[in-house]
Amino acid sequence: MQAQKLPVSDRAHHSTEPDAGISEWLASDAQLAVAEPDITVLDSLAPLEAVWRALDRDNLNSLHQGYDWCMAWTKSFGRQLSIVWGRIGGETAFILPLEITSFHGFRTARFIGADHSNINTGLFSTRFIELADNLEPQKLAMSLRRALAGRTDLLLLQNVPLEWRGRRNPLALLPMVQNQNHAYQLPLLDKMESTLQQVNAKGRRKRFRAQLRRFEALGGFDYISSGTPDEQHQLLDRFFEQKRERLKALGLPDVFADPETKAFLHGAIDIRDRDGRMVGLEMHAIRLKGEHSGRIAALAGLSRKGDHIICQFTAFDESAAPETSPGEFLFWQMVAAQHGKGVRLFDFGLGDQRYKRSWAPVKTEHHDVVLPLSLRGSVGALMHRAITRGKGFIKSQQKLYVVAQRLRRVIGV
Incomplete structure (x- = not known):
């Protein structure tokens, strides 16, 4: 429903x-x-x-x-x-x-x-x-x-x-x-402020400001949302490493482990039209500055068709940036970045997880x-x-x- x-x-x-x-x-x-x-x-x-x-x-x-x-x-x-x-x-x-x-x-x-x-x-x-x-x-x-x-x-x-x-x-x-x-979606309105009104805007802004201060105390960060094809493929390879480590720690099988799946996702990076309204896969990341310069704290892969963005997968590494919740921080960056680009729906994908429910007021059977x-x-x-x-x-x-x-x-x- x-x-x-x-x-x-x-x-x-x-x-x-x-x-x-x-x-x-x-x-x-x-x-x-x-x-x-x-x-x-x-x-x-x-x-x-x-x-x-x-x-x-x-x-x-x-x-x-x-x-x-x-x-x-x-x-x-x-x-x-x-x-x-x-x-x-x-x-x-x-x-x-x-x-x-x-x-x-x-x-x-x-x-x-x-x-x-x-x-x-x-x-x-x-x-x-x-x-x-x-x-x-x-x-x-x-x-x-x-x-x-x-x-x-x-x-x-x-x-x-x-x-x-x-x-x-x-x-x-x-x-x-x-x-x-179920799948979970966040409708994007004209401005980030309007979009946040659907998901406890006051509490989310407060949390974001606290995360931002923690990242700045560590030396800052870069939000990566594009780059050369080589850079995109490198980020995908880093995702495979992070996801493998995370799933191993949880005692779960790695669904991205086989070479065929990896080859497919690398191929999806190369799928895109000229105006950017159809994108097979685009890697987004939080990259640390300062003491941990160059280290990737969080990664996600997004797809787009028309005004619909789908988050295909995520991975994060909290060891270099404790108490920053880098995965959630990356979602803020990604959602904010889609405003003004003709996107009307940010889709967190299938599966019931707490972070999806906290971001998405729409649940689709x-x-x-x-x-x-x-x-x-x-x-x-x-x-x-x-x-x-x-x-x-x-x-x-x-x-x-x-x-x-x-x-x-x-x-x-």
Whole structure:
């Protein structure tokens, strides 16, 4: 459930005039009610690049399903692809970029890069979105089952908001279970002062001033928000080191350890358009001066599409700057820096953590599409639903959640 309504802007850059082919197909609600997408499944991205990039221009289609993002992941991991291309009346209605993986022991089709995605919407044309509520859910599910038959046992599309910034997602037509995680967002208003009014402005300003004095007593700091490509890649490598050290101290596995993930994120740094309104990954950091000159106290990776900023990950090192809370201080710098740059939403990403709740007045539910494609897939679907609901229950019970976190650290999973 959202604590407040998300701002809506930067709608699709497509023409608002209906396409001729779709207009014929959607001549009436009656025709739409019986319409069924014509679905083709491809093994590579390249044949769809032109239509894919056309859908990318809609800023409400997630960056994580963008052509360049998916290509960077595919080049690093090389997994089997199943790119679902849906058309009606000869016009592209949607693209679902999927890869085939083993998930809980079942052969599963998931969004490309699902383990490192904070929001997934799929790619839909604006015309299809406008009229999808009239589609019969069974027909969309049947079309997907036929298209993916023999390729996989289960279609599992995770972290999908049923509604994103006022727009209903057509994936809501499919069988779903609520994901155990929520996403947290901070709407950015005209000025930093106005934005802070949403999140206990007085207390946050007081804390920021105290942190600033502590940094100045240590010799000062630099806030790094850009730089040469080489500098950006160096900061990412430092993030991997800091995160590894932090997770090891907590007894948790390092989800960034494998070379494929590192190569993908380095590739994401090189994704950006000319005007800076689409950025795959940009590293931000607090670098100390004085006695600890050059030492990185906190790091974060941000992505941008349109007016939406997503914080993909963070890491911090408090050993050189005790009592400064460098991670929180970096968030202040990043949020403040986005004002005046056309950004309206700062997204802290998935996962319930105290610092996210303290910064973000908006909480967005995510859901998982769980569509079995075979008898074996039906077992996998039941298992995923049970696991997800179990995790959701544990997270809703504070005492149980604390015990689960401690247990996770003990067994290292």
